[in-house]
Amino acid sequence: MPVYKAEGIVIRRGNLGEADRLVTLLCRDQGKVTAAAKGARKPKSRFAGRLELFSHVRVLLAVGRTLDVVSQVEVAAAFAALRENLDRLAYAALAVELADRATADREPAPDLFRALRTALDLMQTGDPQMIALWFAAQLLVHSGYAPTTDRCQVCGRSVRSGAAFSYALGGVLCGTDQHRDPDAVIASAGALRAIGYLLHVQPEALARLVQVGGLLQGYAEYRLETKLKSPLVIQKLLKTGTPTPTTSARGGARERGNGGTRTR
Numbered sequence: 001m002p003v004y005k006a007e008g009i010v011i012r013r014g015n016l017g018e019a020d021r022l023v024t025l026l027c028r029d030q031g032k033v034t035a036a037a038k039g040a041r042k043p044k045s046r047f048a049g050r051l052e053l054f055s056h057v058r059v060l061l062a063v064g065r066t067l068d069v070v071s072q073v074e075v076a077a078a079f080a081a082l083r084e085n086l087d088r089l090a091y092a093a094l095a096v097e098l099a100d101r102a103t104a105d106r107e108p109a110p111d112l113f114r115a116l117r118t119a120l121d122l123m124q125t126g127d128p129q130m131i132a133l134w135f136a137a138q139l140l141v142h143s144g145y146a147p148t149t150d151r152c153q154v155c156g157r158s159v160r161s162g163a164a165f166s167y168a169l170g171g172v173l174c175g176t177d178q179h180r181d182p183d184a185v186i187a188s189a190g191a192l193r194a195i196g197y198l199l200h201v202q203p204e205a206l207a208r209l210v211q212v213g214g215l216l217q218g219y220a221e222y223r224l225e226t227k228l229k230s231p232l233v234i235q236k237l238l239k240t241g242t243p244t245p246t247t248s249a250r251g252g253a254r255e256r257g258n259g260g261t262r263t264r
């Protein structure tokens with residue numbers, strides 16, 4: 001059987017037969033590859049602990065008739081911290097599920113592989129929800145679905161304030177064009193800026209922001225003499241401040257509930 005090397009992240013696992021495991025890897029060069037790991041569910045398997053969900057691995061694959069077969073595995077990064085905490089586990093699972101759904105078998109997606117690798121790495125210590133949002137934004141960029149956040153999707157006119165956001169048309173609509181999608185929802189200027197930031201921020205800048213979040217959380221926990229359950233310390237801190245009428249979560253929900261074609 002011909003063999004080939006691949007480097008990928010385990011994005012899905014399943015059982016196959018009595019003792020085999022089915023693993024789906026998002027590979028840097030080959031794209032999404034599903035392969036069989038023979039005997040991987042036996043306690044003394046040589047694959048034990050090496051094909052865990054989220055693991056970044058280097059594998060040797062043998063070309064099979066229907067499925068390729070894993071013959072060797074080397075773990076490049078286990079990302080064990082992601083499986084030891086429920087929040088991190090949930091958001092890392094969301095990231096790999098998004099990657100799985102957005103890719104087709106054997107279509108190379110090296111940028112997406114790198115973005116997923118970065119996201120899982122940062123999730124080990126940083127706020128997993130924010131990083132999952134960043135990854136979702138990167139996935140839209142790499143799939144060619146990045147929404148416009150500062151220009152009307154129809155006429156290209158600059159949109160600076162809050163505006164109608166159209167899922168169907170893929171971005172914001174100016175006052176003249178908002179009638180083109182009756183299902184468009186109202187997005188505040190702040191929300192649009194935040195989406196624009198997540199779409200364009202570089203991993204290095206995101207890593208800095210994650211570190212800032214970690215320091216703020218650590219300091220808040222020290223001062224409040226408590227371990228915060230939610231890592232979203234910034235949200236908690238914001239809730240203790242006085243919400244302004246236009247940015248409160250309830251106001252946003254009410255506007256969306258109205259069918260969402262009204263601009264402020």
Ligand SMILES: [Zn+2]
Nearest residue numbers: 152155174177
């Ligand atoms: Zn327009």
